Amino acid sequence: MMLGLAVGVALGGFVLWQVGFIRVLGLVRSGMSGFALILLIRGVQFAITGLAWWSVSRPLSCEPSPATFTLLRWLREGINSLLPVAQVGGLLLTIRLLCRFGQTSAVAMAATIADASVELVTQIVFTLFGLVVLADINADDVWAPGVLSGFAFISGAAAAAIAAQKLGGVRLAERAAARLGWSGVVGLHEALMAVYRQRGALGRAAIFHLSGWLLGGVEVVVAFHFLGWDIGIGQGLVIESLGQAVRTAGFAVPSALGVQEGGFILVCGLVGLPADGAVALSLVKRLRDIAFGIPSLAVWQWLEARKGEDSSGQR
Numbered sequence: 001m002m003l004g005l006a007v008g009v010a011l012g013g014f015v016l017w018q019v020g021f022i023r024v025l026g027l028v029r030s031g032m033s034g035f036a037l038i039l040l041i042r043g044v045q046f047a048i049t050g051l052a053w054w055s056v057s058r059p060l061s062c063e064p065s066p067a068t069f070t071l072l073r074w075l076r077e078g079i080n081s082l083l084p085v086a087q088v089g090g091l092l093l094t095i096r097l098l099c100r101f102g103q104t105s106a107v108a109m110a111a112t113i114a115d116a117s118v119e120l121v122t123q124i125v126f127t128l129f130g131l132v133v134l135a136d137i138n139a140d141d142v143w144a145p146g147v148l149s150g151f152a153f154i155s156g157a158a159a160a161a162i163a164a165q166k167l168g169g170v171r172l173a174e175r176a177a178a179r180l181g182w183s184g185v186v187g188l189h190e191a192l193m194a195v196y197r198q199r200g201a202l203g204r205a206a207i208f209h210l211s212g213w214l215l216g217g218v219e220v221v222v223a224f225h226f227l228g229w230d231i232g233i234g235q236g237l238v239i240e241s242l243g244q245a246v247r248t249a250g251f252a253v254p255s256a257l258g259v260q261e262g263g264f265i266l267v268c269g270l271v272g273l274p275a276d277g278a279v280a281l282s283l284v285k286r287l288r289d290i291a292f293g294i295p296s297l298a299v300w301q302w303l304e305a306r307k308g309e310d311s312s313g314q315r
Helices: 002-019 021-057 066-082 089-100 105-137 141-166 169-179 188-196 199-227 233-249 259-270 275-314
Strands: none
Touching: 002 021, 002 259, 002 275, 021 066, 021 105, 021 199, 021 275, 066 089, 066 275, 089 105, 089 275, 105 141, 105 188, 105 199, 105 233, 141 233, 169 188, 188 199, 199 233, 199 275, 233 259, 259 275
């Protein structure tokens, strides 16, 4: 993990040096005039993805409420964005919090795994849509091999992960955990398969996640407007879909440091936008993550402290 962090910091520093730190800083400063609107869009995304998570959990448990799932989604993103825990740390910590809000361990894990799987599948659909729009905007085939290779990688990883769940990979993990004395995962396979049998719940979750991805394209259009470029919604969707795909592929680097910036430079170049604007966009997104992330970490610590107080009171 620390190696990934070091690589990310080095790559990010190199990108800023190449593009021009002072120029990018000036663009970011100008983009701050629209920062409140960007925060609003991000807040709506948290609510939408929280509803998606709640939708897959609802058939198995009446607890907690949609508002709580939105809160936990906010905490999850803050942990993943600001702490060196890759993309699984937030998932594991919010599973623990779900148990505190009334879910069993098996149900909390099953709902979270299913939600993450639906999110990944909808990201693939969103990426494919972005590729279709890109083919219309940029007819040059030079970009195709690299971008399509990345798309194939993400699609293959998603297919393998879902196939492993369906073919009993979770059951094997459950048995291994039981041998180690971890009883909290007992029933995980059955709970996960019960979620996957709820086609309506999965469909609703997919619609919520797709809406969240599309809203990200709107955010890119808004951000570029305040950075000094007026772009179309098609360009915004291409940048967001392919940029997020690059970020997902760089999951081993905490917060995708450097990876996100390099990905935006590549994708923005494909739709005719300069490298300094691409890096400025990435930094605005990182400032947005910090604005949401620092309070989320404080709330997380408060919840952990409450857990300790409750445990002391019970003793």
